[in-house]
Every structure is written in structure tokens, then in C-alpha cells.
Amino acid sequence: MKPVLIVYYSRSGVTAKVAAALAHACGADLERIQDERPRTGVVGYLRSAWQALRHQPADIPAPVHRPADYAFVILGTPVWAGRMSSPMRSYILQQREHFRRIGLFCTMGGSGGPDVLSAMAELCNKLPFASMSLRQRDVLNDAHVPALAAFADELAVVRDSEAAAKA
Numbered sequence: 001m002k003p004v005l006i007v008y009y010s011r012s013g014v015t016a017k018v019a020a021a022l023a024h025a026c027g028a029d030l031e032r033i034q035d036e037r038p039r040t041g042v043v044g045y046l047r048s049a050w051q052a053l054r055h056q057p058a059d060i061p062a063p064v065h066r067p068a069d070y071a072f073v074i075l076g077t078p079v080w081a082g083r084m085s086s087p088m089r090s091y092i093l094q095q096r097e098h099f100r101r102i103g104l105f106c107t108m109g110g111s112g113g114p115d116v117l118s119a120m121a122e123l124c125n126k127l128p129f130a131s132m133s134l135r136q137r138d139v140l141n142d143a144h145v146p147a148l149a150a151f152a153d154e155l156a157v158v159r160d161s162e163a164a165a166k167a
């Protein structure tokens, strides 16, 4: 069993930055959810908001990593119209039966993060070992580093206690 997989979707790089830093901090494998349709420009933005609002899944290709191979899967998404992104919704719907322990994070302009984290946990039908919502400007200024370190610490504590329970 491999330890940690971080799976994220990112349209404009903010969630990707958090995912990469978290993977570095936790020694995790990284899976970026690809998107079959372009989401650039005003049309892409509006279509993304509309899909998210209506809870519509997106077409995504098969993942590279198998979540069933991992003890922990950490899921990261941007907030879209107060919802999780549609590619992340698709990934959870397709893979959730393979998740063991989950952690959650999201990035946002300024609002909707806690609701998105709750909705992700509900869709996974699991309580996360940790979750965090981060503002885009904090991620871009590196003001999110303490929250990210705390998240990585929580993962380390859970992993240590599970290892101790097995010993």
C-alpha cells in the first residue's frame, strides 16, 4: 500500500500550487485531473460556473494513479459558484468507492470554501482527517504556508497513530 495520493483540479494554477507544496511536504504522489473541454475566456468561465451550480459532472479521462493503492487520498478543488469544480465532482463520483482515508482542501476568491468542503465530504461519504480552505491571494503571496504546514502535521499525526495501532 502506498501512503498518500493528492488529486486536484486547477483551472488557473492556484490549486495546483497548493497541491504541489502539499505533495512536497507529505511525500505524496500527485494526480492532476485533466479536463476534456477548454475553460479559458469568458465563455469558459461562464460554462464552468453554470456546470458547477447545476452539479453537472465534466468529462474527464481515466486517472493515472489508482486511489485504491493508497492509504490516504487528498482531494483539492477551486470553488466555482459556491460549489466544487465539475471535474472534481466527476472524479469523486467515479473513484469514491476506492478511497480509504481522505483529506480535503479548496482554494477560492473569498467565499464558499467551508460549504464546498462539506459537500465534498458528503459526496465521498467520509469524514476527512483534515480540511482547509485557502484564499487565492494568500496562496499567491505564500501567506497560506502555516495552514499548509498544519494540514501536513495533521496527516503525520494520523499516519503515526495508525502505524502505532498496527505495531
Ligand SMILES: Cc1cc2nc3c(=O)[nH]c(=O)nc-3n(C[C@H](O)[C@H](O)[C@H](O)COP(=O)(O)O)c2cc1C
Pocket: 009, 010, 011, 012, 013, 014, 015, 016, 045, 046, 048, 049, 077, 078, 079, 080, 081, 082, 083, 107, 108, 109, 110, 111, 112, 135, 136
Ligand atoms: C467559474 C468560476 C467560479 C468561481 N466562483 C467562486 C466563488 O463562488 N467564490 C469564490 O470565492 N471564488 C470563486 N472563484 C474563484 C476561484 O475559486 C479561485 O480563483 C481559485 O483559487 C482558482 O483556482 P485554480 O487557479 O486552481 O483554478 C471562481 C472561479 C471560477 C473560474
